[in-house]
Amino acid sequence: GNSVTQMEGPVTLSEEAFLTINCTYTATGYPSLFWYVQYPGEGLQLLLKATKADDKGSNKGFEATYRKETTSFHLEKGSVQVSDSAVYFCALSKTGGGADGLTFGKGTHLIIQP
């Protein structure tokens, strides 16, 4: 079946540090890949997405590239801010538009210290 593996947290960084959160997946065919962010007490918000190999998703300074050869979709940001503190989820959709739901990783809790 489908699965998503992402690095366990919490990840603690200082403000302006470089961020990488690793995500790898297992799926047949060509899934779509997503990063969602969850701020305390809130629901999930889409951060970025990529729908085919070599696509780069980007938003709010975050980037992730769909690497089919390594089945990865690592999240990066060049300079993090305190406001980036949140839980980040990597997810995949096997069918178009998420008809049969998303498969999520367990989430990575990111803590940015001033």
Added chain:
Amino acid sequence: NAGVTQTPKFQVLKTGQSMTLQCAQDMNHEYMSWYRQDPGMGLRLIHYSVGAGITDQGEVPNGYNVSRSTTEDFPLRLLSAAPSQTSVYFCASSPGTGYGNQPQHFGDGTRLSIL
């Protein structure tokens, strides 16, 4: 612009009680899903629907029922609540067929405690 609305936001039940978690979306989305979020487990799919009158089981369906009588609503029913169902529940929707790989939109969640 309501999006996906879940009610209630918080609920405490006793073991054996039943209840319905409500989910409504105003975006005319075909696809809707229910997830539960537990510490260290991420989100796991409970049930999903690809349109009115069509539902199917996800990864963790036991103890839950769903129905989809309208496009807008997708209620989740707990038949006989158990402490293992203590969790945060999220409803999500996405446009559906013909819209490509559009992401799911999530509600704010229902925090459910079973005593």
